[in-house]
Amino acid sequence: MPFRYLVLVYMVIYFLGWVVFTFWWQIAAEGCEAKELTFRRAFLLSLETMTTIGYGVADPFFDDCRAVIPLLVVQSLLGLLMDTVFLNLMYTRLSTAFTRASSIIFSDTAVVFEEDGCVKLSLRICEVARRPIIEPIVRMYAVWHQDLPEPTELVDVDVRPMVLETPNISIADGKLFLTLPTKVVHRVDSVSPLALAPTKLMGIDDFQHDMACLDYLEILVVVSGSCPITGNSLEARHSYSKENLRYKSRFAPCVRILEGAHQVDFEAFHETVPLKC
Template sequence: MAAAAQNSPRRVSYASTTVVDVDAATLHSEVSRSNASLRETPLNSTIHNADDGSHLRPADHAGSNGSEGLRRVASTEQIHQQDDIFHMVKATSRMRSWTKRITTAPQTPGVRYPRLLDRDARFYQSLGRFAVRRSMPLHAFRLYRSDWFHFLVNLATWKIVVIMMFLYVVVCVVYAGLFHWSSSACGLELKTFRQAFMLSLESLTTIGYGVPDPYFNDCLAGPFVVLSQAIVGLFVDSVLIGVLFTRFSRGTTRSRSVIFSNKAVIRAVRDQWHFMVQATEIHPNPLVECHVRLYAVLHREVEPHGKIFFQTHAMRLTHPADELGGVLLLVLPNVITHQIDPWSPLMPPELRTATDKKFNARRDFGFPDVLQRDIDVAQGAREGVPSEDKSDFPSLEARKEMIRSHLMKNNVEIIAIIEGVDPHTAATVQARHSYTYRDIVFDHAFAPCVTKGSDGACQLDMYFFHDLVPAGPDELLELTPSIA
């Protein structure tokens, strides 16, 4: 019983992200023979939940089991193992509502951690709002306000509706005054301003209730008043339709069907640490020509200038290769991979150059040089010295702790941007997401969430999209849903 309990899968929540703690060797074996039977005795699954605010940081889970004192046991249930690895993960992850709303995944109850990019949407997603306060002189603000159409489009929908209703009322009132002023000369027989307002409203909306004399008693002012109101009415209608159409068809709403994993992982592959995130789309008509970019925003200590805040660094991608455009097929999950090499902003500064401090552009990074990739040297695409071949390069585990310390010390936030084209409207859609060091888990892989249905069709189960499984160096690479 003790051995069975020791080898049993467990599910641990990292701020509502499920981590299925399955023995790595067993999991690797099940991937290799996915149709093999796992007929073992029922096991006890201890579920730790952080949805109520309790949290186990990735740093606390650096060991094999993590700190048990930080885990809160929510429930215990009997689970039977299934025939393949997908059902094994599925058995240890109970069905939960994937439309659950969270704020910024607080690590402490009642505490919100600052982010450059929000995490305020459902399913642990972002609304794409950057938390940037802009202070500018008046003439610069007027330059921004000169583009009145896009300024109006970017307002809240209720503000647009209020502005348009107010504009309609103003037009009706102005022309009601003109009709009331020309009533005697044009034979309109308007005795009150209310009657003039009704005539103005009927003319603007072309209702056509009529007046005593439809020819305005051949007065000179009548045709000009009606013609000008008709032109103004057409202009107001066209602006209203254009603004509302642009507002409702904008790409920010369409981008919400692009889903990013709640947590990013950093894992070792062939003696190199890699940063990985997972993304897919849930819309039945997926975006076309999708490509991805990653940026790192960090605060650096620069001597003798002190702290440099919100410094942006581009991140080269190895999968999908950014030199090929970083193209994605979002109809299925894609793992986006960045190698942490000397050109990576996630690499600690002390590892970017050799200990002799002699800069070499072939092996070291320095601004404003063009960003390179260490993998290009290893594959013979360019000359240089691979970082792992440097005599002063630390071991894999030492680099792991240095990277972890670098992410926390500089409050690194990685921003992922996916762009694509909607096939129906041909509009460019941009989805954004961010990961701080609190959202990064070491030595884990994304659990499989794609399986084959009973009819042989592909089945993407979003209930398990955020799940993670422990993975040591070079382990469980077969679980990666997108290989090339």
């Protein structure tokens, strides 16, 4: 439900609560044989009781009539309960981690290139919020399906973590600085789950051929951290399939200097350019 509708529902429930107790106060006044209580005065009494803003009626105690005491207690406790529930729901809605995690964006594609005689896979991450999340870290996993000896509708899923070359966990504990676009790099070496033939010296053409032979491949990227306002933990996820890999490419520049400050061009954030042979 949109936030504006949620606030409207809260207001309607409060108003209906005041109106319902208005009639009960009129009934209580008749039972106490007190002065006739008009709807307007009864509504004000109901409003003042639930909101505890102070009584404005002449005699809220109905000449010391004991019959109104239970009604006064019930409405006061109900008002406290409604305040507790609605404020908790409002806080939960405003501080939801899902909304905060949506400020982290991932590049639409991952690039594969060869550097220093080794195949590497890279993607780009950035945060669009003004207040960056606290101590963000990134993890990557390779997900594929294992072949089963007997035909079945079910699949055997294999999930393996991928060691990151950048960010280096030995430097700043692998924490990211997401205010500017940050590259995450995985080296496809002998210990990489993407190396289907670990003992073989692999080039980028060999890697592309091996990936094409796989029936299913998903590279899952997870960024986790804490919200700077609420302190709640949050997690953003993105996945790349075989079709999202761009071979022999690199990311295009997407940051310019404007009036002495860095400015990110998010239209160019996802662009890639082919490498020169």
